Amino acid sequence: MNRLRGWRLVCLLLAVVLLAVAITDPHYELEQPVYSFMAVVDITRSMNTRDYRLGDLDISRLETVRRTLKEMSRTLPCGSRLGVSLFTERRAAVLLMPVEVCDNYAPLAETIDHIDWRMAWAADSNIMQGLYNTLELMRDLSVREMLNADLLFITDGHEAPPPNPNYMPDLKDFQNQGEWQPGGLVIGVGGDELSRIPKHNQEGEMIGYYGADDVTQVTSFGLPEDPESIEGYHPRNAPWGNRDTSGNEHLSSLKESYLLELAGQSGLDYIRLETPAQLATDIQEQVTARRVERPVRIHFIPAMLALAAVLALYVAVWFRHIAALLISYTIIKRYLHE
Amino acid sequence: MTLNLGVSYPWVLLLLPLVALPWLQMPLDSRDHSCVAALPADSLSRALQIGLAVAGSAAILATLLGIADLHRVEHSIPRVGTGAHLVLLLDRSKSMDNTFAGRRADGDEESKAEAARRLLSEFMQKREHDLFGVAAFSTTPLYVLPLTDRRQATQAAIDTLATPGLAYTNVGDGLSLALSYYRDLPMTGSRAIVLVSDGAATIDFRTQEKLRQYFPELGVRLYWVFLRTSGDRGPFDEPENEQEDTPEAMPERHLHKFFQTLGVPYSAYEAENPQALEQAILQIARLENEPLVIQEKVPRVNLAHLCYALALGALLLLLSAKLMEVRAWQA
Known part of the structure; x- marks a missing residue:
């Protein structure tokens, strides 16, 4: 038993030292991925189209976006930030600058829940202009520091009235500008099939669907590219000719090719919203995380070792007994065998 | 008044039965004696035995609570x-x-x-x-x-x-x-x-x-x-x-x-x-x-280091007992 004595003393001393280390509450600077997003949500009428499903219910694109943003606030690693903006007309309005998602979850979720098409301060929507103005805002020096986020431009690509391609800004303006580069995603919302767009009254009650005559079907803004080639063109009386003005603008589907084009021009990535859970996961893979050092408490490591040392103090004797038993067992077995 | 205590890793508490160990086994070394029954049963030895077991249990318990990250939860x-x-x-x-x-x-x-x-x-x-x-x-x-x-x-x-x-x-x-x-x-x-x-x-x-x-x-x-x-x-x-x-x-x-x-x-x-x-x-x-x-918000207070301090105190008791141990009968 004398050999054990020295060993036990060592165990005790070791435990004392390890606990002393644990008392200091040591930290380790762990590099953690965090994200910073400014979600710009399209709140124009077509976003009320119900072409997502939740269980047995048809839910609207906007409702799906709200669920997605809340899912993101829940699943993004703590330290990540999320802000909310609205898009309608030709620009984005910042509703809430990015805030840390864990500590501010409760108010942030309320803000997201209240995103509504009735907040739109104008009824039309020109997505290319909207994206252009949003990027311009994010580049603006006076707010760049405050925002400091990747853009999530969430839209179905449906524009009303149909824009005239001659009056479009060039999204490539933002590329290769050196100090500031747009980063983030265009997120496509909606189904592949054309669906009816619900019509609401000012109280928010649904009163039917938009019909073909309720919306402008073709662009009539400004001047056409080559007026002379349009049938029935007259500079004063019929600048857009007497062409067919029927169309499917009262129905809506995700304009994916258009959004892919916009994303490509502005140097953003494109991703499609299938379900809130899918998007919340995919987003963390698509967007490069920012790395921050976060101190992680590691007191449990020396403490666990100390505990092991203390336990050894008591069970070491048992090990000796068990070892002795095992040895005698093998010897006896071998002896019997011979 | 409620204490509002909480642990971050409750599974650690599954190891709590380990606190019984010091009652099964003395941490001191035994010495051979020709006839244990011949030794007088003195109350001092008895008290010492219980004291060391308590100290050992306390050290294990406190360390476990520390590892489980005992804290007072944020409350208002x-x-x-x-x-x-x-x-x-x-x-x-x-x-x-x-x-x-x-x-x-x-x-x-x-x-x-x-x-x-x-x-x-x-x-x-x-x-x-x-x-x-x-x-x-x-x-x-x-x-x-x-x-x-x-x-x-x-x-x-x-x-x-x-x-x-x-x-x-x-x-x-x-x-x-x-x-x-x-x-x-x-x-x-x-x-x-x-x-x-x-x-x-x-x-x-x-x-x-x-x-x-x-x-x-x-x-x-x-x-x-x-x-x-x-x-x-x-x-x-x-x-x-x-x-x-x-x-x-x-x-x-x-x-x-x-x-x-x-x-x-x-x-x-x-x-x-x-x-x-x-x-x-x-x-x-x-x-x-x-x-x-x-x-009024009362922020979270970490108590792990207090647990460790307690465990350390108990261990120091054990250590002093260990150092006073009789080396051999012959000495």
Whole structure:
């Protein structure tokens, strides 16, 4: 038993030292991925189209976006930030600058829940202009520091009235500008099939669907590219000719090719919203995380070792007994065998 | 009083049966003796034996609690303090981007929105017990942030004033929205809406009726901080002749008159420059100090290191026993 004595003393001393280390509450600077997003949500009428499903219910694109943003606030690693903006007309309005998602979850979720098409301060929507103005805002020096986020431009690509391609800004303006580069995603919302767009009254009650005559079907803004080639063109009386003005603008589907084009021009990535859970996961893979050092408490490591040392103090004797038993067992077995 | 203790890793507590170990086995070394029965049973040895077992158990228990990360959870205790539930109702119309002089803001002179952002931020930071909500309006009312004690979130909402304004001024719907923040909220402390705008508009009759009903019903006071652009009219302006005295011609004056009929305490402040705005905000700060049952946050307290200290103490006892141990009978 004398050999054990020295060993036990060592165990005790070791435990004392390890606990002393644990008392200091040591930290380790762990590099953690965090994200910073400014979600710009399209709140124009077509976003009320119900072409997502939740269980047995048809839910609207906007409702799906709200669920997605809340899912993101829940699943993004703590330290990540999320802000909310609205898009309608030709620009984005910042509703809430990015805030840390864990500590501010409760108010942030309320803000997201209240995103509504009735907040739109104008009824039309020109997505290319909207994206252009949003990027311009994010580049603006006076707010760049405050925002400091990747853009999530969430839209179905449906524009009303149909824009005239001659009056479009060039999204490539933002590329290769050196100090500031747009980063983030265009997120496509909606189904592949054309669906009816619900019509609401000012109280928010649904009163039917938009019909073909309720919306402008073709662009009539400004001047056409080559007026002379349009049938029935007259500079004063019929600048857009007497062409067919029927169309499917009262129905809506995700304009994916258009959004892919916009994303490509502005140097953003494109991703499609299938379900809130899918998007919340995919987003963390698509967007490069920012790395921050976060101190992680590691007191449990020396403490666990100390505990092991203390336990050894008591069970070491048992090990000796068990070892002795095992040895005698093998010897006896071998002896019997011979 | 509850202690509000919690552990972060409850599974560690599955190892708690280990505290029985010191009662099964002495940590000291045994010595051979020809006849144990011949040794007298002395109470000192007995006490020492129990004492060492207790120390051993305590060391294991405390270390386990430390590893499980024992802490006092963040909780709040009700306390009577002074404070208010304030909803900041911000004007996000385009004109807010101009300076008090009515020019476009440049490097030297801050815009009305920027001045409001700076001073409201200071105001909020000073009032630590208030709950702040934020609503905004332009052509439409914008729900921004519920009444919350999360300062960071409120700051993020106020900071939106740094971004360009939207369109027009629709005060009526903005006020209705701000009032809705107080529904389903227990009646405690003072409630006030701080309307910050640089213009006014007519409020339609239906909305006026609604506001006259809900302001007294919900017991909400109103402060109107009017950011006056030089050359523009303000709420206190008198008409030069009778024909001019219409809501359309003098919306500020008529809005002010309407606010006086709400049946709740109401004050208007006219600020023509950032200093005046600061004065107005200071005055509101002085008024909104009614006793209020506030939930004071008691932050989380880590107790792991205390556990380890306890365990260390127990181990030192064991260690001293160990060092006093008889080496051999012959010595």
